[in-house]
Amino acid sequence: MWKKILLFGVSGAALLTVGILVGHFGISQDLSPAWVNEVSQDVDEALIEQFIKEVDNKNIEQNLKTLASDPHMATTPGDEKLVKFMLDRWKDPNTGLDETWRQTYKVFLSFPDMNKPNCFTVVSPTDTIQYTSRLKEKAYTEDQNDPEVVQPYAAYAPAGHPKGKLVYANQGKVSDYEFLNKTIDLTGTIAIVRYGGAGRADKAINGARFGVAGVLVYTDPADINDGKMSDANETYPHSWYLPPSGAERGSFNGYFGDLLTPYYAAKEHTYRMPVSDITGIPPIATQPIGFEDAYALICKLDGDEAPAVWQGSFNCTYKLGPGFSNTSAFANSDVQVNVYNKGEMKDSANVMGVIRGSVEPDRYVIYGNHRDSWVHGAIDPSSGTAVMLEITRVLGKMVKEGKWRPRRSIIFGSWGAEEFGLIGSTEYAEEYYSKLRDRTIAYINVDISVFANATLRAQGSPAAQSVIFTAAKQVKTPGSQTTSVYDNWIRYSNRSSPSYGIIPSLGYLTGAGSDYAAFMHYLGITSMDIAYTYDRSKTKARIYPAYHTAYDTFDYTSKYIDPGFTSHQTVARTAGNVLLRLADSLVIPFNPSDYAETVEQYYSTAAESFTDKMSTMGISLEPLNAAVKRFREATSFLNQQIHNSDMAKETPLKIRRINDQLMFLDRAFLDPMAFPDKYHYRHVIWTSRSSGVATFPGLADAFAKADNSGLKSDWEQVEKHLTIVIQALEGAASTLEAVI
Amino acid sequence: MWKKILLFGVSGAALLTVGILVGHFGISQDLSPAWVNEVSQDVDEALIEQFIKEVDNKNIEQNLKTLASDPHMATTPGDEKLVKFMLDRWKDPNTGLDETWRQTYKVFLSFPDMNKPNCFTVVSPTDTIQYTSRLKEKAYTEDQNDPEVVQPYAAYAPAGHPKGKLVYANQGKVSDYEFLNKTIDLTGTIAIVRYGGAGRADKAINGARFGVAGVLVYTDPADINDGKMSDANETYPHSWYLPPSGAERGSFNGYFGDLLTPYYAAKEHTYRMPVSDITGIPPIATQPIGFEDAYALICKLDGDEAPAVWQGSFNCTYKLGPGFSNTSAFANSDVQVNVYNKGEMKDSANVMGVIRGSVEPDRYVIYGNHRDSWVHGAIDPSSGTAVMLEITRVLGKMVKEGKWRPRRSIIFGSWGAEEFGLIGSTEYAEEYYSKLRDRTIAYINVDISVFANATLRAQGSPAAQSVIFTAAKQVKTPGSQTTSVYDNWIRYSNRSSPSYGIIPSLGYLTGAGSDYAAFMHYLGITSMDIAYTYDRSKTKARIYPAYHTAYDTFDYTSKYIDPGFTSHQTVARTAGNVLLRLADSLVIPFNPSDYAETVEQYYSTAAESFTDKMSTMGISLEPLNAAVKRFREATSFLNQQIHNSDMAKETPLKIRRINDQLMFLDRAFLDPMAFPDKYHYRHVIWTSRSSGVATFPGLADAFAKADNSGLKSDWEQVEKHLTIVIQALEGAASTLEAVI
Structure with missing residues (x-):
């Protein structure tokens, strides 16, 4: 009897245990909402490797041949033909995007x-x-x-x-x-x-x-x-x-x-x-x-x-x-x-395409390239268009096959009328100012993708340096199984960083050379521009010689710029890699400390160049120095927040909070009142500069003017521009510091 | 034997079932991250009832007695005494805030x-x-x-x-x-x-x-x-x-x-x-x-x-x-x-205090009142300060007792030097422009809390109408157990709404009458201003007669404005209720459709007043009409998104997305280029207007000027202001439409 009772008891306990285990592990997942795992989804390194593998140089060559087959100056029949070509590609049921459309503006152009x-x-x-x-x-x-x-x-x-x-x-x-x-x-x-x-x-x-x-x-x-x-x-x-x-x-x-x-x-x-x-x-x-x-x-x-x-x-x-x-x-x-010449009103089209984000559809990564050329434009811009089409083909296929959907939304822009003054991208930025400002993580520009086939050349907001470096380390240089784009780049163009030692030199986006201008200067969106370029030791050409001439053709490109199209491929791999990391990373891969390094460099240049003269005018740079220090401390603080915890286990709203701090960093430098004479330039760090002193541009130009004229009112403008920079730096610091 | 086997089987099944149930319901919560319930936390109605109950008229009376005991013109010793008083109250270990501090600006004032x-x-x-x-x-x-x-x-x-x-x-x-x-x-x-x-x-x-x-x-x-x-x-x-x-x-x-x-x-x-x-x-x-x-x-x-x-x-x-x-x-x-008179540079202090949000600390609800008066300022502004201190006492106590912490962060501002031109609040808005713009849900202003004791008077962005109405329906009018503030309000001031029929008339914030100005006009933050006011059938006084005189004292207030301080209490209950709903609601309680109603009203006034003359000038209002329609549709679309799903079960990032759309609605109407001659005025719908026609202010003023001068260049400004309004409406619509 006791045996039976024992058996009964043991069996009962075992069954109870089994039940508990089944109840707990077998079906308990139902209790966690489905989105719990989804919200902590991070970038998939295997997928990036797969992307790199699938980017094909022959496809790019074929794209370029088609794109450059006719002259396609903005709003001409050649341009219209390419509008349709882009729409067709992006509507492809097997390799297209979620949605694509034409967006037209009525713009003022000028023709002979x-x-x-x-x-x-x-x-x-x-x-x-x-x-x-x-x-x-x-x-x-x-x-x-x-x-x-x-x-x-x-x-x-x-x-x-x-x-x-x-x-x-x-x-x-x-x-x-x-x-x-x-x-x-x-x-x-x-x-x-x-x-x-x-x-x-x-x-x-x-x-x-x-x-x-x-x-x-x-x-x-x-x-x-x-x-x-x-x-x-x-x-x-x-x-x-x-x-x-x-x-x-x-x-x-x-x-x-x-x-x-x-x-x-x-x-x-x-x-x-x-x-x-x-x-x-x-x-x-x-x-x-x-x-x-x-x-x-x-x-x-x-x-x-x-x-x-x-x-x-x-x-x-x-x-x-x-x-x-x-x-x-x-x-x-x-x-x-x-x-x-005569001015003419013309309808110019952007072609837009999107891949909707799964987790944060209201966060955008924008990738753009202009479509219009002056003549055949094989290099400018079709080398970039050919690259963009290869990136969208590979990504579109992954989406259509159900293998991938980005965490954030990706917007592709094929801009019109860039050659006449970045018109298509700027009108887009103006039309959607509010939502782009509120939601855009980054803008990636690839205009001319290959100026020459020696090395990567990237320009951008310092916040983006780290993700560009990560991508460049992962992608191999054309024809090599071992040398990374990064290692090759550092040989051609480098600088000494106080934090990292010798690193490739990321250029700044201080002008309006391509479609990043409205994003960087007007919207304050962290932007970058990526291309392959010259070995400067081999030529003094100010740009590739066929630039904006009738000789910028497929023939020219395939013979003298990038035979085999492997530099195009390398740019596609690198820019696409950056795009994927921005779209998929749980925490946006920006490093605010890299911004602090730039700002410190700016400050020390200003101090070296201006202190003596300014002291005689009774103007102190000390408040600027203090603002730079506060900004540096704020960047360190946020980096600690990011690195001191396991983000995948954090609440999605905490991650979103940090991501918003990263996203809005560049936005904090906007000041619509800073440069009243410069249309669209609002970014206090990157606006165009006339002075040769590589520092805060408003300050540098105001100093040059005052130093030249000696007028009291001009020296007051120097003081005003000091205030403008200080308030921008402190505002940016506030964005990165504890949120309350 | 079969019996025993049966018994064994039945018992076993029962135990297994118990086990499964225990496993599933008893311990399975551990598998869901702790934050899963937290992120769907919504406003607690019982807590609001408790808040209403605890707001005490005698405390407000005592606050006012202290606040109005000495003249406290900005930056005088009386003002400094109140700075310390506010800091003491907000640092109280039992009823204070999480943190409080003094923030000083060096400002230009003018004294006899x-x-x-x-x-x-x-x-x-x-x-x-x-x-x-x-x-x-x-x-x-x-x-x-x-x-x-x-x-x-x-x-x-x-x-x-x-x-x-x-x-x-x-x-x-x-x-x-x-x-x-x-x-x-x-x-x-x-x-x-x-x-x-x-x-x-x-x-x-x-x-x-x-x-x-x-x-x-x-x-x-x-x-x-x-x-x-x-x-x-x-x-x-x-x-x-x-x-x-x-x-x-x-x-x-x-x-x-x-x-x-x-x-x-x-x-x-x-x-x-x-x-x-x-x-x-x-x-x-x-x-x-x-x-x-x-x-x-x-x-x-x-x-x-x-x-x-x-x-x-x-x-x-x-x-x-x-x-x-x-x-x-x-x-x-x-x-x-x-x-x-002579101008003087003076240090003016804001006193700031915060209650940190638990779930979304990076979302702010700001509640402000100015501290400085012209003389004793019992009504202006100390009636509002007395109310603010009672609200913070009740909320601070709940926080200190561990009974409550808001979902979002609450920032209290005791502004300095308002009387000289809204200086403390504006300097604060300027200093923290970026983070306030990116994070602030709403600004609640209570300056003079009681002009007179007849009825509630609220002004604000139409987005805030619904939450003000909700609060006003819940709070009873002074001395009544049954009549709500809402029912009383509707008797004194009402309008006919196409959507709701007769409702209380919410005023607009078209000027710069108090500290909401920098928040509404410069930052584009959904703002409101709440007070008790006159029975207009009983007096034609343009404001309470002691306004800005030496007679604005405790004696005057307690005898003639609000004997018993029950109107003060009612304002505290109503404004505090609004504050709690904004801070705690899962979905921000803004109704964008109420904005559409205002915009439609503006449009029909413009059409009535301007169409004839504009047609003769060859200017069509049709594109504006289309923009108004698109905005209306966008508001309906977002409302459907909100009401067609059970928000508490949605992913926190979807709720955040909708909340961001609601938060940024007013921001989308900002245009720093729209009013170049008006410092700080950037809101296309609410900027100050000289014309008597109650419609889009830039359009109304441009029309008045052109109609008067007949100059071609003035008519061009009318066309430009049409464009400004249309782009703002379309930008706002984009903010509310599908995010991608």
Whole structure:
């Protein structure tokens, strides 16, 4: 009986235990809401490896061939064809995105007149035309003969036919004209200037201030061709160098976004300011020309010898003018600039596509590239478009196969009308300002993906340095199984960091060179720009020589820029890797301490450059120093918060809180009142700077102005800009410190 | 045997079942992370009932007695005493807050000279002084004799001693001076004007434009005393009416925030603009006077009779001047205004206190009241301070006893230097712009808590209407067990809502009347202002008669404003209820559809008022109509999202997403470029408006200007303001629509 009772008891206990175990482990999961595991989902390293593996160079090559097959200047039929191509790709049922659509803005563009091509002529005193410049670049391949190839022109330069004595004005900087103005009356002259040194529009704006009536711009072989000039054997099609007739087109526009609707999205009904109120564009006729035409002029100039640093590669001594030498064929002749440009309202499309986030759909990572080119634009921008399409193919496939969905939403933008002034991306930023500001983690820009095939080149907010480095360490350099992009990069471009020692040098986004501008400067979104670039020890070219010319074709790219397309592949892998980490990481992979390092560097440069003079003016940098220190401490504090706990076990709202602190760090540097004369520039650390002192830009420019003028009101502006920087730094520190 | 087996089997099954149940329900909670229940914590209705019960009128009375015992003008010893008092209360170990501190700004204030009191004199042609105005108000109680009672003055009006013929300029509006200017050369005159109709500073700024040299301001008995004038039996101390010598002090400053540091927190090192650059303050000597002194002047004036609407309560016909009647004692005499004000830099303190949130500490509800008064300030602002201290006592006690901790963080602000231009709150908003913008759910302002004891009066963003209504329905009106504050309110002030029928009328925050201004207009934070107020059928007083005078004392309050302090108690219960709901509700209790109703009302007013004229100018309102419709649809969409699911079961990140959409709704209406001439005004819906048409303010004012001038450039501004409103509405709609 006892046995039975014992058996009964033991069996009972066992069954009870089994029951408890079953109850606890077998079905107890039901009690935890389904989302508990989901919210702590982190980046999947295996998936990133898989992504890297699947990015294919042949696909990119094929993409590029299609993209660059026709000229696709903004709003032309070639552009429209690519709009449809992008939409098709992103709607592909097997490799497309969740959703894609076209978004159109009505924008103010500027075009030459196909029937009356721009040119310059040399006109004798008896009104005989002695020389006429080329109306188009020389064709070496069939595609360069396409009637859709727009002739070189200066977009937004006004129509006009000024005629006058020629002067050589170096790069068209204020200091260049000032120099000429000492000995030459510039009134009514035509200035010939080189690309470089000043913004395109500034070359004309500066000249007009001194009375110059027209401007010709060319690229000196010294600046682009390492001195090479002959297309018989030196330049394209024999090498990557610019042929003699090649001329850089461009937007001669100092601002970004649609010129008639600053701050407001250029929709059908949007108010447009009068065209006559536009500032920042040339007030005088301006035309870019090839160096063969420039050569015909410059080597015949009369007057004093130009300074040594003004000399270029032509086999003559560059003289200042005015006018031509009495011994030249053009003696006593004038130069007439003939420009027939006209402004036109056009519908320009962005193509947008999204992959919805699973856990935090209201957090965005935006990846963008512009679609429009000047001519075939194989490199600018289609090298970037080809990369973007390969990234979306691989990611789209993973989504369609149900293998992956990002934690956060990813937005892809194929921007329109970038070449005219970053218009598509800026109008988008204006239209969706509030929600983009409130929700966007980061913006990744890949415009030209491959300038050359030597090394990675990345620019960005310092907050993004760490994630770029992580990706660059994981991706291998083209053709290598062992050398990482990071290790290769550090050989070409590095700096000494107080925290890390020698590291690759991440550039800053201080200008408006591509579509990151509206995101970084106007929205304060942590942004970055990624590409492959030159071995600077091998060329002095200011950019790849076919830039903005009819020679930027598939042929040129595949022969001279990236044969095999492995650098394209490497950029796709690196940028895609960054994208995946930003979209999927539980904690946003930004390191605020890297921001502190930049700010400290800025401060020490300011202290070195300004302290002496400022003390004599009774202005102390100490409050700025204190703000920099507080910012550093705040970055350390937040990093401790992140690293001192196991984030996967934390409440999702605590992680979100930290992520919001990281997301809003760059936003805290926005000050819409800081730069009243600069449209769209609001970021106190990264706004464009004229001063050569690499420090807080508003402070540097205010100091330069006051130091030059000595005016009390200008020194007050220095004090004001100190306050602006201090409040921004303290605001940013507040964002990172304990939330309450 | 079968029996035993059966018994064994049944028992075994039972034990197994028990085990499963124990395993499942008994211990399975351990598997869910501790935070799973916490994140879905919602508002506790029982706790709100408990809060209502504990708010005590006697405590409020005692608070007020202490707060109003001494004059406490900003930065005076009386103010400093209250700073310490607030700090002590909020540090109380049993009823204090989690943390409290003093936060000081160095601000530009303006004071009279104690040794040379301001006054006016009547001066005969032989320089005999025939009359001198009172140097201080007549004392009826001991506290009004306190040497710390500052004499009436116009803060920020410049020192000066202009002398000239007197004119009567009604309310000092532009139209008033225009009217006078038709028949009178105003150059060098002294204008006497009534309070009301125009901002304080505008009365002098407008006059100076017409050549007026000095301004006297008084409150006509018609505007404040329902015509009563005698202190023998009619005015205080016999009633709440203003005694004859009472004069309204005030800040004569059209902007808000420290005048020398717009947009930047006024710290020690902050850049200060030159005092001479300040705009928006009187350019000429200006002095407020009691109506007894005004009576001595106005009834002796010469000239034409003033228009009927300019007539006041004096027993004479108001004439325009210039100068006095030949038959009067002042024949041929001038009036001289003597002002000795001077600007001073002063340290003004905010006292800040926080209760940390448990679940979302990075979400703030801010509750504020200013501390500084002009004199004893029993009503303005100490009635509000007394209420705030009772709210913090009850909440602080619950926290200290471990009975409660809010879901979100609560920040209490006792603002300094409000009377000089909302300075403490604005400097705080400037200093912490970024984090306040990113994290603040709402701002609750209780300045004067009880103007009178008839009914609740609430103003605010329409988003907050629903939570104010909920609280008002739950709290009973003073002395009643059955009538709710809501039911009482609806009797005094109501409107017909297309959605709800007759509801209480929530006012809008279109001006800068109190410390909500920086939060609503500059930061775009959903704000509200709560008080008890008059039965408008019983008085025409423009505000309670002792406003900004030496009679605003505890005696006055307890006798004539709120005997028994039950209206104070009701405001504390209502505002505290709103505070608790904002801090604790799982989903923020904002109803975006109420915003849509306001916007639709604005649109229909614009359409009625502007369509005809605009059509003739070729301007269509259709795009605005479309934007309004899209905004309405977006509000409905978000409301569906909220109501179609059981939020307590949703993932915390989905709730956070919806809450962020609600939080950022008001922020989406910010446009720092919309009103370039109005410091700190950025909210496209609520910015101050001059036009009488109650619609989108920028549009209304631009229309009024263009309609008046007929200039093309002014009509372009109308079009621009249409664009501004449309983009803001569409941006707000985007914030509420599907997040991706």
